[in-house]
Amino acid sequence: MMVSLIIVLILVLFVPFLSKTVERNLEVFLFLMGVAAVLVSHVLDSTLLIKVFNDPLKISFAVLIAGFLFKWFQAPIEKVILGLSKAMPLRLFLLLTVITLGLVSSVITAIIAAIVLVTIVSVLRLDRKSEVRFVVLACYSIGLGAVLTPIGEPLSTIATSKLEEDFFYLLQLIGPEVVPGVIVFGVLAAVLIKPSKKFNKSFIKHKTESYSDIIIRGFKVYLFVMALTLLGAGFEPFIEKYLLNLNPLVLYWINMISAVLDNATLAAAEISPAMEVPTIQAILLGLLVSGGMLIPGNIPNIIAAGKLSITSIEWARFAVPIGLLTMVAYFIVILTIA
Template sequence: MIIGLVSILLLVFFLPLLLKPVEKNLEMFLFIMGFLAAIISGVWNTSLFVKAAMDPIYISLTVLLAGLLFRWYQEPLEKSIRSLSRKMPYPIFIGSVTIVLGLVSSVITAIIAALVLVLIVTTLHLDRQSEIRFVILSCFSIGLGAALTPLGEPLSTIAISKLNEDFFFLVRLIGPEVFAALLIFGTLAALLVSPPKIGKRTMRVERSSETYEEILVRSLKIYFFIAGLTFLGAGFEPLINQYFLDLNSKFLYWINMISAVLDNATLTAAEVSPAMNHITIRSILIGLLMSGGMMIPGNIPNIIAANKLQISSKEWAMFGFPLGLVMMLVFFFAFLLTSR
């Protein structure tokens, strides 16, 4: 079982980077890998099938509805975005968008925040390098900010439920770290994202308006992506329960880099316990959240933005992985200093 699951984990990490057909069909690839992981670990049953079939429905319908609304109201929304970007100094505008999307994602959900990000990017017509940097920095921000309340994403909902805590518990627990990270990502966006060249038309203009078929196809891809993550999480849970749960929180922090390709909500469900002290819980959650932006499968905002904006796994990993690694190092040393 162990060899099989480790092999699947390595395939999930590297095949999207190495093979174009896998990269172009990432959602179905993850679905197949998740199905195989569930079979290998012996957790495949009717209950898991029903859960994998039901879990993606809300997210897929949300993506479908938001896609339709953005298509119907695209022109006035784009005018508002362009107007706002012209009234503010460009670095301040870009940095503010990155920070604000992270903050509001805890209320409007990470999915809606990601779709708003896509609309902003398609309106601005950035050069390719700036576009990729802006999207990845904003997705890091969204993934972290959404964890502040149970409304934002499944990880926070599960954490609050397992710990039997109130609505604002995670704001108190990881709020300072999340707010600091949002400021860092906003500052990096202001520094690293170049303004669009006046008069320069890009491919983004041609792709800014989606057909109904494209909106529907994206929603279906998201459905299979979430179902695949459900299978992957269930398939790896026995391995996590057997080998990871008794580890020191500092080791768990780094091992949770597997959140770059696995469902962090499932890892939260497996790792977090009311018996843990708050320092340990904070370390686990920040490790999961920070690594979630490293690669496309790590978080639902990543897959939505990458799918719509045609960002490849290699393009994402070249900027996202080192960025996430540096941020994890920064917060790891911060935890060491504050826990003394």
Template sequence: MIIGLLIIFVLVLFLPFSSKAVEQHLEIFLFAMGLLAATVSGQLQRPLFLKALEDPINLSLAVLIAGLLFKWFQTPLEKGIYAINQKLSTRFFMALLVVILGFISSIITAIISALILVMIASTLRLDNKSEQRFVILACFSIGLGAALTPIGEPLSTIATSKLNEDFFFLLRLIGPDVMAAILLLGVLTIFLVKPKGAIHRSSKSIKDSYQEILIRTGKIYLFVMGLTLLGAGFEPLIHRYIIGLSPLFLYWVNMVSAILDNATLTAAEISPVMDHATIRAILLGLLISGGMLIPGNIPNIIAAGKLQITSKEWARFGFPLGLSLMMLYFIVIILVK
């Protein structure tokens, strides 16, 4: 059994990064791997299957409702954003957006926050370097903030479900760390994003069709369902190899989420028998490093795809930024227990 689960674990870690076909159909792949892992470990029974059907409901509904509202009110939202930008300095305006998107992403979901970010970036005509830095800083903020509630993103949905905790558990556990990081990212935006020339309203507008909204909702449902099965299937591996490891060691190991979706790693690593210090270190490592490269988090994938930011362009700014935050929060974890 352990050998079989190790093989599945390696496939889950590396195939999405090395295979275009798997990357393009990640939800189906993870669902299949989740079924396989749960079967190999002997966990695939009626209670688990019902739980896997139930876990994605809240996040999927949130994505659907927020997606529809965003589509219906996108035009007035664009006009309002442009009007506000005319009254504030560009740097302060972008810093404010980075902070606001980070704080609201746990309510409107990381996906919708990323779509709003794309709409803002396409509405305001920035030079390439400024746009890339603004988007990357905002995606770090969104990825962090969305983890504070179970409806924010798959990582928080899976973590809350696996730990059998209440809606506000993650807010209590990592809320102060995440909020401080979001505010820091806002300040960094003022100093690191320096637009060249005046900001003009762009004529292009990126809109989703109803079909795209429904497909995205279905993909999220299947994605979270697969992660629930995967997490349950990997329980024997967690008990044998991960529980008992130093939280500080796990923190740095989770830099691998820069190239792998952090929700997948959450499903593989988190267990209710872990103490809160270990869970905190695991989650902070996953959340911070998830912003370093495009594959690490859903907002990165959405923003980079729609705004045509290449992996090399993202890494040039995102990796050193993420590494700096990792080093800062390593000190925080040691000092604040």
């Protein structure tokens, strides 16, 4: 069984880079891999099926509602974004955007923050390299910031529930590490993204999405969350056998598998109220940072990449080095606070 699960993991990691067909239909591919994982692990039952169908409902509904709102109010939203971008230098605008989206994602949810990000990118006429870098850095910021409250993303909901703590526990637990990280990603956006000759602050009305486009995106998010739930459940035997008893510093690095697996499921499997605070911090930070490395690692990634047609290779080329450097930086922080 374990060999089969490792094969599934390898396929999830590498096939999207090797096949453009898979890359264009990433949600379907991950869903099929999730089905394979639960069949191999013999964990498919009625309880899991109910969870698989129910878990994506709230997220998909939020995506649909946000999509409709942006369709109805697209013109004034674009004008506000353009007005703000004209009122300040582009570097400052990018810095403030990345930081703001990261911090408010814990209140408006990571999904809504990602949809706002897509709208901003569609208004700014950045060159392709700058656009990819901006999106990656913003998604890292959103992925970090959303964990500060239980409503920001599934990982924070599960962690707060398992630890049986109050609404502001995660803010107190890892806020001192997360908030500076969000700010650093904003600074990186200002430093690494250069205004190009293509950038123009004149207003261009962009094509309005059709209702079918919005519904299709909502379905893709639904299928994606289903896939992550299946993958997480399928890999639980693997996690329980090989990961749970490891040193938290080792687990921090192994949690880079959350780049392709649902970090909320990993958090559910790994976190326990009996753990010491530094151990919980190490687990959470490892899951949060590595989730930005590849497109399947976080829901904001797949929403932004899908809407803006960012390929897996384009994403990984910039996101993996940034993620590894961030992992090293947080590892030093963990050693300091341990």
